Amino acid sequence: MFNHHPPFLRTMAKTSHDMWTKGWAEANGGNLSLRLSPDELKGESGMEPKNDWQPLSAPLPNLSGAWFLVSGTGRHLRNIALFPEKNTGLIELDAAGANWRTRWGFEPTGRPTSELEAHLQTHAVIRETSQDVDHAVIHTHTPHLIALTYALANLDSAKLTKLLWQMHAECIVGFPQGIEFLPWMMAGTTAIADATAAAMRRRKLAIWQFHGVVGVGRNLDAAFGLIDMAEKAAQIWFLAMSAGGVQTRLTDAQLLAIARNFKVTPDPLILA
Numbered sequence: 661m662f663n664h665h666p667p668f669l670r671t672m673a674k675t676s677h678d679m680w681t682k683g684w685a686e687a688n689g690g691n692l693s694l695r696l697s698p699d700e701l702k703g704e705s706g707m708e709p710k711n712d713w714q715p716l717s718a719p720l721p722n723l724s725g726a727w728f729l730v731s732g733t734g735r736h737l738r739n740i741a742l743f744p745e746k747n748t749g750l751i752e753l754d755a756a757g758a759n760w761r762t763r764w765g766f767e768p769t770g771r772p773t774s775e776l777e778a779h780l781q782t783h784a785v786i787r788e789t790s791q792d793v794d795h796a797v798i799h800t801h802t803p804h805l806i807a808l809t810y811a812l813a814n815l816d817s818a819k820l821t822k823l824l825w826q827m828h829a830e831c832i833v834g835f836p837q838g839i840e841f842l843p844w845m846m847a848g849t850t851a852i853a854d855a856t857a858a859a860m861r862r863r864k865l866a867i868w869q870f871h872g873v874v875g876v877g878r879n880l881d882a883a884f885g886l887i888d889m890a891e892k893a894a895q896i897w898f899l900a901m902s903a904g905g906v907q908t909r910l911t912d913a914q915l916l917a918i919a920r921n922f923k924v925t926p927d928p929l930i931l932a
């Protein structure tokens with residue numbers, strides 16, 4: 661099994677290594693998942709079930725029979741490239757989308773990320789909203805975005821989005837739907853999974869206050885790129901603040917001109 665390192669494993673290894681080198685994945689921080697198409701698994705063998713079916717908190721019928729490559733709980737993302745069979749695993753959902761089991765990986769014994777519910781609920785939403793285009797979910801600890809949630813009081817999705825759009829001209833093109841601000845919740849809970857999945861009905865990025873960010877995309881590169889763009893905008897804000905403060909910024913008219921030029925429609929509740 662996987663003697664040839666299929667592309668989905670290589671892209672997971674590269675993305676997780678990039679997250680580490682960016683300073684986004686200390687210790688066992690961060691987790692990734694990638695929904696695989698049947699074509700990507702064609703020809704793979706030696707993947708007998710490794711555990712009994714495990715129930716999800718609620719069925720996800722549109723993920724019936726789906727397979728995912730997922731990072732492992734407690735595992736360090738920087739080690740995925742070195743030992744993918746230990747630090748990641750393949751799981752499948754049953755026909756009802758109500759239970760999961762491991763088919764490969766998490767050696768010698770292990771489980772998917774503790775944020776599995778947030779990942780799977782988000783996958784269920786983005787599969788529907790993207791008409792089956794979006795396949796990747798990344799959660800990571802981007803320092804500048806997290807620091808923003810400490811530096812600024814009374815943040816909400818509109819304020820956070822506007823700030824990032826104003827601080828980096830790419831952002832309104834990269835995420836015209838905005839970034840969802842989710843007030844602090846306990847990690848690994850159904851509450852944070854529900855809130856994150858609900859946010860992804862409207863957007864492709866969500867920030868967990870005092871904790872990290874979640875990004876989605878058609879593949880891991882796309883999800884990584886969106887997070888990287890938002891993180892850079894936050895970093896630019898801090899650089900400007902440390903240079904004496906933000907003296908000027910992109911105006912609403914300039915942002916709208918960028919949006920028109922790149923044929924994107926910003927969230928009208930944030931900018932119209």
Ligand SMILES: [Zn+2]
Pocket residue numbers: 689690799800801847871872
């Ligand atoms: Zn985290």
